[in-house]
Amino acid sequence: MTSETRQAPATATTAGRPRRRGGRFAALVVALAVAVVAATWLAVSIGAVHVALPQAWGIVADRLVPGLVPRTWTPVQAQIVWEFRLPRALLALLVGAGLAVVGAVLQALVRNPLADPFLLGVSSGASFGAVLVLILGASTLGGLSLSGAAFAGSLLALGLVYALAQRSGRLTPSRLVLAGVALAYLFQALYSFVLQQAQSGRAAQQVLFWLMGSLGGARWHMLPLPTVVLVGGLVYLLLQHRRLNALTAGEETAVSLGVNVARLRITLFVLTSLLVGVLVATSGAIAFVGLIVPHAARLLVGADHRRVLPVTALLGAAFLQLVDVAARTVNAPQELALSIVTALFGVPFFLWLLRRRSVDRAVTVA
Amino acid sequence: MMLDLRGVSVRLDGRPIVHEADLLVDASEFVALVGPNGCGKSTLLRTIYRALRPSAGLISVDGDDVHGLSWRESARRTAVVAQETPSELDFTVGEVVLMGRTPYERVPAADEERCARALDRVGLAGAEERVYATLSGGEKQRALIARALVQETPLLLLDEPTSHLDIRHQLEILHLVRELGVATLAVLHDLNQAAAFCDRLYVMSAGRVLAGGPPGQVLTPDLISEVYGVRAVHRTQLVFERFKEEP
Numbered sequence: 001m002t003s004e005t006r007q008a009p010a011t012a013t014t015a016g017r018p019r020r021r022g023g024r025f026a027a028l029v030v031a032l033a034v035a036v037v038a039a040t041w042l043a044v045s046i047g048a049v050h051v052a053l054p055q056a057w058g059i060v061a062d063r064l065v066p067g068l069v070p071r072t073w074t075p076v077q078a079q080i081v082w083e084f085r086l087p088r089a090l091l092a093l094l095v096g097a098g099l100a101v102v103g104a105v106l107q108a109l110v111r112n113p114l115a116d117p118f119l120l121g122v123s124s125g126a127s128f129g130a131v132l133v134l135i136l137g138a139s140t141l142g143g144l145s146l147s148g149a150a151f152a153g154s155l156l157a158l159g160l161v162y163a164l165a166q167r168s169g170r171l172t173p174s175r176l177v178l179a180g181v182a183l184a185y186l187f188q189a190l191y192s193f194v195l196q197q198a199q200s201g202r203a204a205q206q207v208l209f210w211l212m213g214s215l216g217g218a219r220w221h222m223l224p225l226p227t228v229v230l231v232g233g234l235v236y237l238l239l240q241h242r243r244l245n246a247l248t249a250g251e252e253t254a255v256s257l258g259v260n261v262a263r264l265r266i267t268l269f270v271l272t273s274l275l276v277g278v279l280v281a282t283s284g285a286i287a288f289v290g291l292i293v294p295h296a297a298r299l300l301v302g303a304d305h306r307r308v309l310p311v312t313a314l315l316g317a318a319f320l321q322l323v324d325v326a327a328r329t330v331n332a333p334q335e336l337a338l339s340i341v342t343a344l345f346g347v348p349f350f351l352w353l354l355r356r357r358s359v360d361r362a363v364t365v366a
Numbered sequence: 367m368m369l370d371l372r373g374v375s376v377r378l379d380g381r382p383i384v385h386e387a388d389l390l391v392d393a394s395e396f397v398a399l400v401g402p403n404g405c406g407k408s409t410l411l412r413t414i415y416r417a418l419r420p421s422a423g424l425i426s427v428d429g430d431d432v433h434g435l436s437w438r439e440s441a442r443r444t445a446v447v448a449q450e451t452p453s454e455l456d457f458t459v460g461e462v463v464l465m466g467r468t469p470y471e472r473v474p475a476a477d478e479e480r481c482a483r484a485l486d487r488v489g490l491a492g493a494e495e496r497v498y499a500t501l502s503g504g505e506k507q508r509a510l511i512a513r514a515l516v517q518e519t520p521l522l523l524l525d526e527p528t529s530h531l532d533i534r535h536q537l538e539i540l541h542l543v544r545e546l547g548v549a550t551l552a553v554l555h556d557l558n559q560a561a562a563f564c565d566r567l568y569v570m571s572a573g574r575v576l577a578g579g580p581p582g583q584v585l586t587p588d589l590i591s592e593v594y595g596v597r598a599v600h601r602t603q604l605v606f607e608r609f610k611e612e613p
Contacts, residue, residue, distance in 0.1 A: 245461065246468050252417045252448055257517070258441025258469030303457040 025307055028300060032314035036093065039321040043089040044081055046325055048333060051077050060086060088218035089321060094226045095215070095283045096293075096320025097313040101234060102272045102279075103290025104297070104312045108248045108305065109268050110165075110176050116291035117154075117276045120176070121183035123287070124191075125157025126150040126280035127211050131191040134207050135198045147225060151277025157183055158273050212337030213286035215324055222282050229278050233271050234313060240264070241305040248303065287339040288346030289316055295353055319345075367426075368393045368521050368549035369414065374423030376406070376413050383409045386423065387575045389551075389568055393520070396543070396550045398560040398581075401570035402594055407553045410570070411525050414551070415446045427521055441469035445514035447507070448525045459485070459501065459509050460494030466516035477516070484512035488542060504535035511542065524552035528559070561585055569593055 045056040051073065058069045059081045099117065106115040106122075117123045129149035144152065160183055165176035191211070198204040210217075237244065243264055246254040254261050293316040294308065300315075301307040320338070323345070327336040369391035376384040384406040391397045399407045412418045414425055416432060425432050427443045435443075445466070463481045485491055488508040493501075501509060507527060514522055524543065528536035536556075540563045543550055554560040560567050561581035568578040569585075571593040577584045590598040 242465075242468050242472070245457070246465055249457070249462070249465060250448075252412065252415075253446070253465075255417050255437070256415045256441060256444070256446035256448070256523075257465055258436075258438040260437045298456060302461070304461050 025301060029310060029314065032311065032318060035318045036314055036321070039318050039325070040089045040093065043092065043321050043325050044085045046329060047080070047085060049077060049080050051081055056081055056085075083220075084218075087220045087223060088215050088324070090223055091215050091218040091226070091282060092321045092324045093317040094223070094230055095279050095286065096289060096316040096318070096323075098226065098230045098233075098275050098279045098316070099286060099289040100293035100297075100312045100316025100319075101230075101237065101309060102275050104294035104305070104308055105237060105244070105268055105272055106290070107294055108244050109265065109272075111248060111250065112176060113295065114177055114291070115180075116288075117272070118184070118285065118287045118290065120161050120180035121157045121187060122154045122161075122273065122276050123280060123285040124184040124187035126154035126277050127285045128187045128191045128194075129153025129156075129277070130281055130284075131194050131207055131211070134210075135194050135203065145281075147278050147281040150281040151274055153187070154276040154280065155270070155273040157187060158269055162269065209337055210284040212339045213284040213342070214335065214337060215283050216335060218282070226278050226282055229275055233275055234309065236267075236271065237309055238306070241309065244305040245303070248305075283338070285339070286320070286342060288342040288350075289320060292346050292349050292353075293319055296349070367391070368395075368428055369551060370424075370426045371410075371414070372424045374410065374413065374420045374425055376409050376418055377421045378409065378418070382421075383573055384413070384420075385573045387570075389575060389578065391521070391549050391551050393549050394547050395565050396552070396563065398552050398554045398564035398567040399570060400554055400557055400560050400567055405570045406573040407570045408525055411523055411551070411553055415444050415523055416440055438469045441517065441519075443519050444521045444523060445517040445519040446523045446525070447510045447514050447527055449529060457498050458494060459490065459496045459498050462498045462509055463494075463512045463516055466513040469517070480516045480518075481512070484515040485509075487515060488512045489538075503530050504532075504538065507531065507535070507539055508542070511539070515546070520549060522546070522548045522550045524550065526553050526555055529555060557585060557590070 041053060041056060044060070045051045045053050051059070055073045055077065058071070059073055059078045061068050062071065062078070063082050102122075103116040106117065106120060107113055109115070110120075117126075127150070129144075129152050130146055132153075133144060133146050133149040161176065161179045164179035164183075167175065195204045195207060198207070243254070243259045246257045246259050247261065247264065249257075251261055254264075294312050297308050297312040297315050301311050320342075323338055323341045327338055327341045330336060330341075367390055369389070371387055371389040374384060374387045374389075375382065387406075387410055389397075389399075389410075399411070401407050409418065413420050414427075414432070416437070419433060427440070432440045432444070460478075460481055463484060464477055466484075467477050467480070481494065482491070485493055488511050490505060490508055490512065493505075493509070498506065498509060511527075522543070527539050527543070531539065536559065540559060543552070544563055552564070554564075564581060566579055567581050567584055569576050569589060576593065577589060585598075587598040590596065
């Protein structure tokens with residue numbers, strides 16, 4: 001062999017892409033964490049009733065440790081920040097992080113860069129379940145809660161997409177996208193039907209707004225469940241990052257690398273359905289976050305899930321926080337539905353991605 | 367015996383694809399599996415690395431029934447270089463190679479060292495940070511062989527490792543695999559290459575293993591006409607060899 005003559009310095013960077021290990025990753029995580037905190041701080045102080053940044057901080061500190069800082073705010077300001085804006089801002093972080101992580105996992109699971117909870121019909125399924133409960137009442141679904149119905153709907157949708165996209169036991173990307181799009185339309189038709197049948201036009205309108213995504217209903221009691229599911233899910237996924245990487249390289253490759261693919265798949269399907277169900281139940285269906293944020297994260301740190309997952313979560317959280325701030329302020333006092341704002345950011349990014357990478361190749365190759 | 371197949375049958379969607387295949391690969395032997403398209407050779411290979419389950423028969427690797435082992439344990443015994451390429455996602459070469467350590471506990475420094483050595487061995491030294499998707503076909507195949515190397519298995523399975531490669535890269539890959547000294551079973555398309563590189567070969571046709579043995583004994587004109595429906599003629603032919611590289 002002539003390996004000696006070929007040997008290059010082990011640190012050579014040959015493809016014009018900077019090294020992306022260790023230090024740079026840690027710096028990026030810290031920077032994103034700072035961005036998340038800054039965006040949240042901003043979100044808490046902005047609104048119809050203005051609260052200066054230091055005051056917003058003071059109100060939160062005062063609630064946590066009474067008497068820590070001198071009170072320079074009115075009781076109304078304190079109430080608005082603590083009762084409404086802070087839970088809303090925290091929910092924005094949870095939903096943004098959760099939807100983005102679900103997108104990243106689905107993209108690995110089905111090996112398709114276009115996969116996201118919306119495109120695969122999962123969000124529509126969850127919305128259908130939630131709409132049934134909202135319009136017809138919990139009793140029609142055997143007493144299922146809103147989260148429970150949304151979860152059941154998302155699991156049903158994901159299961160159907162998965163079953164329809166199989167051919168001889170293998171997933172084909174083109175069938176997957178087609179099945180997902182078709183099911184999304186089916187569930188949209190179903191919940192539109194339920195909405196039309198609804199007695200009160202006002203209730204239907206509220207539901208419709210909620211279907212486009214809104215964090216307006218956020219209250220403290222809504223936070224624990226999504227927090228537990230998201231943190232638990234993220235920890236599990238991080239522990240599985242090597243298996244996720246192997247799965248991304250292909251089902252059979254994963255098998256040959258010692259991954260119990262059948263079990264991992266089912267776990268990931270249940271986990272993503274649970275996350276989408278819980279999140280949709282709190283905030284409605286918010287489009288594009290799950291599609292674009294993981295791609296942005298991969299542009300920053302590459303494809304290794306050990307780095308992709310935390311960066312995706314932080315990026316998603318910061319992104320949705322800013323989206324919600326924009327939704328509240330651009331057309332004040334009217335609020336925009338979140339999907340409108342995410343689409344305004346998302347579509348240009350997506351088109352740019354389409355130009356940059358051959359996404360079409362991934363769709364057409366069966 | 368490193369790989370021992372006895373009476374292995376495989377069905378796909380209820381259709382029988384492989385019938386009662388018997389096949390042996392000894393330690394450090396290079397064995398080729400040839401046959402016309404659709405004869406079941408890839409299916410048989412996939413059954414050995416557990417992408418499929420046999421409907422009958424026994425597959426043992428290093429003495430144990432693979433389908434009775436844990437997924438992890440079977441991946442510590444058998445590495446695969448299949449045609450399937452990693453996805454659109456931008457893994458680096460280093461990340462692709464390190465996937466070979468999935469069935470083991472991660473030991474960062476030692477694993478980086480293994481990765482560097484494997485890449486050096488396949489002629490891709492220092493390529494860790496390159497993006498896999500930007501490699502040429504031959505380089506991708508070599509990176510996948512490096513991944514199989516860090517998996518440190520006694521058995522290596524190759525599914526048409528030279529398809530889509532030009533003649534120079536085909537020879538490079540086959541030389542490389544031969545020099546590894548690991549028990550290897552390779553599905554090959556080109557009979558001349560199979561004959562030139564393997565210690566023994568098996569011929570499959572319509573789901574059955576028809577013959578096995580040294581290429582000179584197995585690849586008779588009669589058998590080839592029976593299996594492929596073509597007439598085989600011995601004649602002086604162009605022989606391709608790698609240039610020896612200058613030191």
